[in-house]
Amino acid sequence: MTRVPLLDIQNLKVDFATRDGTVHAIENVSFQLARGETLGLVGESGSGKSVSAYAVMRLLGASARVSADRMVSGGMDLLTASDAEVAGMRGKHMTMIFQNARSALNPIRSIGEQIADVLRTHRAMPRREARKAAVEALAEVRIPDPERRYHAYPFELSGGMCQRVMIALAFASEPELLIADEPTTGLDVTTQAVIMDLIRLKSSQRRMSTILITHDLTLAAEYCDRFAVMHAGHIVEQGSTADIFDNAAHPYTGLLMKATPHGASSLSDLAAIPGSLPDLRLDLPPCRFVSRCPQSTPACAAALPRVALDANHEVACHMPWKESA
Numbered sequence: 001m002t003r004v005p006l007l008d009i010q011n012l013k014v015d016f017a018t019r020d021g022t023v024h025a026i027e028n029v030s031f032q033l034a035r036g037e038t039l040g041l042v043g044e045s046g047s048g049k050s051v052s053a054y055a056v057m058r059l060l061g062a063s064a065r066v067s068a069d070r071m072v073s074g075g076m077d078l079l080t081a082s083d084a085e086v087a088g089m090r091g092k093h094m095t096m097i098f099q100n101a102r103s104a105l106n107p108i109r110s111i112g113e114q115i116a117d118v119l120r121t122h123r124a125m126p127r128r129e130a131r132k133a134a135v136e137a138l139a140e141v142r143i144p145d146p147e148r149r150y151h152a153y154p155f156e157l158s159g160g161m162c163q164r165v166m167i168a169l170a171f172a173s174e175p176e177l178l179i180a181d182e183p184t185t186g187l188d189v190t191t192q193a194v195i196m197d198l199i200r201l202k203s204s205q206r207r208m209s210t211i212l213i214t215h216d217l218t219l220a221a222e223y224c225d226r227f228a229v230m231h232a233g234h235i236v237e238q239g240s241t242a243d244i245f246d247n248a249a250h251p252y253t254g255l256l257m258k259a260t261p262h263g264a265s266s267l268s269d270l271a272a273i274p275g276s277l278p279d280l281r282l283d284l285p286p287c288r289f290v291s292r293c294p295q296s297t298p299a300c301a302a303a304l305p306r307v308a309l310d311a312n313h314e315v316a317c318h319m320p321w322k323e324s325a
């Protein structure tokens with residue numbers, strides 16, 4: 001029996017209409033996420049990780065044109081569902097931890113009340129119980145003195161504290177799908193581990209599925225079951241953590257991994273990968289990596305293939321990476 005994935009995206013495409021032309025931000029993005037699975041979404045800045053996430057959450061603005069062959073989450077067809085239906089799913093079935101936590105919090109409500117509100121709305125907790133659980137939720141993400149901090153407003157907290165509150169808020173609704181966009185940026189290493197361990201715990205206890213968007217490959221390797229590597233709006237390779245880190249098949253993945261051999265864990269710390277992302281407003285070739293690729297041949301001008309290397313390992317390349325190249 002095949003298991004129905006929690007999230008199923010086929011050929012997602014996102015264009016933005018701008019004054020300077022159409023930005024072809026995402027093209028042919030396809031991936032599935034099983035229940036309880038953690039997928040790492042990695043790639044250089046501007047590769048389309050956040051746009052993919054926002055498309056799933058239906059949070060892209062009016063300038064975005066979104067299309068797909070399929071986009072289903074938790075049984076809901078995100079292509080045909082009304083805004084009200086998707087809004088009903090957000091925060092309950094699927095929730096997102098944003099990069100800029102402070103601006104995602106309500107500035108005029110105390111952090112404890114914000115968490116208690118979620119517990120009362122989504123988990124129907126009585127007021128007193130929600131208050132107690134909110135204090136516990138703050139403690140769980142290592143907010144010191146949570147009883148007192150319950151009454152604090154976001155402006156009274158540091159960026160790192162706001163980040164933790166945001167994470168507590170995300171967990172409060174017990175989502176089936178968590179999209180975490182750089183969830184631990186700005187946190188010290190110990191707190192990073194606490195947060196990531198919490199995500200792992202929720203995944204195993206409640207089979208929560210997670211998309212982890214990150215520049216931190218070392219962290220991601222420790223916590224993700226599978227990876228999708230993005231370059232210039234395409235998923236160039238996806239596979240298990242071992243496939244990606246030990247058997248990278250796309251030249252771009254190979255360069256990413258080669259550039260992080262000795263603890264340079266962040267993509268921003270990497271030895272530069274030659275060239276830069278193409279201008280997404282231009283007419284783009286089928287392979288958007290071709291101008292940077294050390295292995296390109298005339299064959300690369302043909303339509304981009306999706307080569308299945310095994311059941312879970314797929315690469316969009318005519319010339320899959322060879323270690324000797």
Ligand SMILES: Nc1ncnc2c1ncn2[C@@H]1O[C@H](COP(=O)(O)OP(=O)(O)OP(=O)(O)O)[C@@H](O)[C@H]1O
Nearest residue numbers: 016018023025044045046047048049050051052280
């Ligand atoms: N509202 C928008 N209008 C026009 N272009 C946009 C818009 N939002 C994103 N883009 C473009 O889409 C592309 C993908 O951006 P995205 O934010 O998804 O990258 P990312 O991989 O998440 O980068 P980072 O790691 O820096 O967050 C970029 O070229 C970006 O400039």
